[in-house]
Amino acid sequence: MAVVMNVFLHFLCFSASLYSVTGLNSDGKTLLSMLKHWTVTPLSIKFSWNAAHSSPCSWAGVKCDNRIDAQFVVALNLSSFDISGWLGPEIANLKHLKSIDLSYNRLFGSIPPELGNCTLLEDLDLSDNNLTGGIPQSIGNLHNLQSLTLGQNSLGGTIPPSIWNSTSIEYLCLNLNHLVGSLPRSLENLEELVYLDVSNNLLEGNLPSVLGNCKKMDTFVFSENLFSGNLPSVFGNIPPELGGCKSLVELRLYENQLEGEIPVELGKLSDLEDLYLFTNRLTGKIPTSIWKIPGLRNVLLYQNHFSGELPEEITEMKLLRYLLLYSNKFSGVIPQGLGINSSLEIVDVSDNQFTGNLPPDLCFGNQLRVLYLGLNNIQGSIPPGVWRCSSLKRLILKQNQLTDDGITMESLLLGFVCGLILGLLTASLMFYTHKPRWFHEIIEVLEICVSSRKQKKN
Numbered sequence: 001m002a003v004v005m006n007v008f009l010h011f012l013c014f015s016a017s018l019y020s021v022t023g024l025n026s027d028g029k030t031l032l033s034m035l036k037h038w039t040v041t042p043l044s045i046k047f048s049w050n051a052a053h054s055s056p057c058s059w060a061g062v063k064c065d066n067r068i069d070a071q072f073v074v075a076l077n078l079s080s081f082d083i084s085g086w087l088g089p090e091i092a093n094l095k096h097l098k099s100i101d102l103s104y105n106r107l108f109g110s111i112p113p114e115l116g117n118c119t120l121l122e123d124l125d126l127s128d129n130n131l132t133g134g135i136p137q138s139i140g141n142l143h144n145l146q147s148l149t150l151g152q153n154s155l156g157g158t159i160p161p162s163i164w165n166s167t168s169i170e171y172l173c174l175n176l177n178h179l180v181g182s183l184p185r186s187l188e189n190l191e192e193l194v195y196l197d198v199s200n201n202l203l204e205g206n207l208p209s210v211l212g213n214c215k216k217m218d219t220f221v222f223s224e225n226l227f228s229g230n231l232p233s234v235f236g237n238i239p240p241e242l243g244g245c246k247s248l249v250e251l252r253l254y255e256n257q258l259e260g261e262i263p264v265e266l267g268k269l270s271d272l273e274d275l276y277l278f279t280n281r282l283t284g285k286i287p288t289s290i291w292k293i294p295g296l297r298n299v300l301l302y303q304n305h306f307s308g309e310l311p312e313e314i315t316e317m318k319l320l321r322y323l324l325l326y327s328n329k330f331s332g333v334i335p336q337g338l339g340i341n342s343s344l345e346i347v348d349v350s351d352n353q354f355t356g357n358l359p360p361d362l363c364f365g366n367q368l369r370v371l372y373l374g375l376n377n378i379q380g381s382i383p384p385g386v387w388r389c390s391s392l393k394r395l396i397l398k399q400n401q402l403t404d405d406g407i408t409m410e411s412l413l414l415g416f417v418c419g420l421i422l423g424l425l426t427a428s429l430m431f432y433t434h435k436p437r438w439f440h441e442i443i444e445v446l447e448i449c450v451s452s453r454k455q456k457k458n
């Protein structure tokens, strides 16, 4: 019976475009005609897209504007339907579409340029497919477009300049493709832009210095591209104009080839929570204005050439969670108030030139999970607030000038921790039931033991 039903449905589907099916309106016929390009049609579509209906309004993934008697399709949401196949040009016949969401399928081939005919489109999401070819120029005809999401495909070529004419775009996401070329000055046309993500492409050139009226932008992701600059200036290649993007909450410019200093103007980003500038070639001191942004939570500046000391202002950043500064040339004493009245979770300042004592209150909020201090010149003993930190799972102290006077290093790290490892060798069961969370950290812990034993020998 199921087989007969299936054959019957197939007959209906595939005959729909050949023979006019009495009753079914034109949008319904268009939808059925799209099926012929699909190699895998999900069951929910097979069973609900019924050519005997008069309109497609009850079909899976289809939404009509029911106020209009003609029952036009206004939204098509087949996200995660497991469709495999090609997106045919027929879709452009659905002239009343305002929203298309075909994300998370296995669509391949290129984006039909005919989509530019769906001029009422406000929302187009083709992300997470296997689309190739370029972004059609005709997308620029979609003057009502508010959200364009083409991320996680294999799209190539340049971003067509016409896109920058779709001035109503608020959300533009082109990440994880193979797009080349640079971002043009005309980006400034997109005054409504709230979210821009062009990360993980092959884009190059300067970061556009004219970000126009980016007053509404809250997220800016330009990471993992080939952005680099050729105009040397004191501000380097992070354009100071970015400081005008007042609503920015996330700024992600990591893994590029950015040079120069962080512009002081970035300190004007008073809503900023995430500052990800890691793995670039940035130099100089971090402007104090940055450390004064009250809501900053995650500061990831590792693998650059930053220098200078951390200012006292850092101790006022009560919302700071992640502070990752490793592999730079920071120097001086880490401000001793760091961590007081806050809840740091990950602190990695390893591979710098820090001196002085360890701040005693890094674990104040009992959230500290990772503390990496290796490869510095930190002196003195490990403060009780650190060795008593019960949330701590990973600790690297190697290659510093830490002394293990008194009970600290000796009895807690060598005694307690290394004792546990010895315990593991002789009675592994006990270990498992005792402190299993250390299991994954053995390597790190061994590093502590080995480096402190070496110190003892010398």
Ligand SMILES: *[C@@H]1O[C@H](CO)[C@@H](O)[C@H](O)[C@H]1NC(C)=O
Pocket: 077, 078, 079, 099, 100, 101, 123
């Ligand atoms: C499409 O449906 C999915 C799953 O129900 C939902 O998460 C998504 O927001 C919808 N897309 C649109 C544009 O409404």
Ligand SMILES: *[C@@H]1O[C@H](CO)[C@@H](O)[C@H](O)[C@H]1NC(C)=O
Pocket: 092, 093, 113, 114, 116, 117, 138
């Ligand atoms: C769709 O747009 C193309 C150009 O992109 C045009 O040639 C064609 O006539 C349009 N089709 C319809 C059905 O409007």
Ligand SMILES: *[C@@H]1O[C@H](CO)[C@@H](O)[C@H](O)[C@H]1NC(C)=O
Pocket: 106, 108, 130
């Ligand atoms: C995407 O397409 C490429 C080339 O056609 C193919 O090699 C790859 O396996 C496809 N990936 C998926 C996830 O289907």
Ligand SMILES: *[C@@H]1O[C@H](CO)[C@@H](O)[C@H](O)[C@H]1NC(C)=O
Pocket: 140, 161, 162, 163, 165
């Ligand atoms: C963008 O719009 C301007 C003015 O409306 C027009 O002159 C220009 O040709 C358009 N650019 C593209 C690439 O469509």
Ligand SMILES: *[C@@H]1O[C@H](CO)[C@@H](O)[C@H](O)[C@H]1NC(C)=O
Pocket: 337, 340, 341
């Ligand atoms: C920490 O909080 C307490 C109580 O709110 C306050 O008295 C103290 O001044 C704060 N210390 C710092 C360094 O912010």
